[in-house]
Amino acid sequence: MNTLFPDIIDSTSSPSDALPSVNRPAAPASTPENFLSLNYPLRPAWVEIDLNKLKRNFELIHRDKPKGLQVVSVVKDEGYGHGALAVARTALACGASFLAISTVEEAMALRDRGIPTRLLLLGDRQEAEFPWCLAHDLTCCVSEPQSIAKLGQLAARAGKRIPVHLKINTGMNRYGVRWDEVASLVDLIASTKSLFLEGALSHFAQSDETDKTFALLQLAHFNEALDIISERGCSLKLRHLCNSGGFLDLPQAHFDMVRLGILPLGVFPSSVCRRIPGIEPVMSVKARIAAIQNLQPGDTVGYGMRFKAESPRRIAVLPIGYGDSFPRVRNQGCALIHGRRAPLVGGVAMDAITVDITDIPTAQLWDEAVIMGRQGAEEITVHEVARLKNSVSYDILVGWRTRLPRLYVGQDVLP
DSSP, X not given: OXXXXXXXEEOSSOTTTSOOOBOOOOOOTTOTTSTTXXXXXXXXXEEEEEHHHHHXXXXXXXXXXXXXXXXXXXXHXXXXXXXXXXXXXXXXXXXXXEEEESSHHHHHHHHHTTOOSOEEEOSOOOGGGHHHHHHTTEEEEEOSHHHHHHHHHHHHHTTOOEEEEEXXXXXXXXXXXXXXXXXXXXXXXXXXXXXXXEEEEOOOSSOSSSOOHHXXXXXXXXXXXHHHHHHTTOOOSEEEOOOXXXXXXXXXXOTTEEEEXXXXXXXXXXXXXXXXXXXXXXXXXXXXXOEEEEEOTTOEETGGGOEEOSSOEEEEEESOOGGGTOOOOBSOOEEEETTEEEEEESBOOSSOEEEEOTTOTTOOTTOEEEEEEEETTEEEOHHHHHHHHTSOHHHHHHHSOTTSOEEEEOGGGOO
16 A cells, blocks of 8 residues: 555544444455454544535635636645545636645656646756656756756656646746856757646746735846746747735636645635635544543642642543644644534643543543534634644645544545
8 A cells, every 4th residue: 555645444434433444455355453444443543534615615716716717736745645646636627727735746646546637847956867867757947957967867857748847936946047147058958859848837926915025026037037938039938927825815826727735625725815615625634532630629630730720620632632633732732523623721732632521521531523624603713723823825735744643525426
């Protein structure tokens, strides 16, 4: 089994009715205790991915975008924690033109699972990766002459003429050739008969905030580079600059194609960017109450005794912790139980968090708790969890460890 794609868990009943079960190869009848058994009990904590919401989000984005604008679905880092294969299949079923990833390993995992679609490798490649790119039709971004020459040599040797995308540094100063220095690379690609310059791209450093000054400067730099490319006699098929924030707030920067990662997952990149009504988060993180403790005044909770009860309290233990990438906080945050907020008390341990359920008297062992997501009218957003970690939503989404099973609901949307 490819470790980049953990087994998909299928929920045939409501997750609130039964613990999730996993689709695994059946074990021999003589060894029912084998880990590969269909009946192997999983831990009562999991990440839940609603593919119906994912499909709906893609549909709303396609309805919102201008006609003819192509969409690249960015599925790097295991689809931002949602599962690259599930996101890729849904994106393609909903009309995405390309998939984008960051590593050859990510690309090969998709190819191994039967994804034939165009794959765009973001970032620069080391030369040892080029044979794999050629063999498996992976489209490379290029930004310096040595790599262009080597890729051209290998493509010529293989009898191929392959597309490349020129990465332009418009001010982020990460990858790419400086916007006013593109001419020599354009000429080199044009003179390399085994390559053709299909596209040019850059990346916004800040596209989703109210102040668009730097984003507009980057757009001007990108247009300057495009003018130089045109002056060299090259006609580009694909020009792409926008991420999710740019797609939402900078229509003048849409060009031919936009690269969307976090938006289809139902997470807006900032609190101030434009909203598309109806888009909802796809990921939830859940656990079940594994123990209940009744505290008397003066009792403490957890390592370091960071919480002391001043009155009789009822405490629920949830079997999820910083070992699963929940932020390691003390007396901050909450979980949702029976649609109400249960404040976190004490310190987060590797495998457990403790929450106060004194005001939720109906809570019982093995009731479902929501760590991130919605329950009833209440919601804990990814941004709220990110604030606990003093980080950003992207970090939280990709950070949930793979030891948390992924429970996919709404799998009927997959082709």
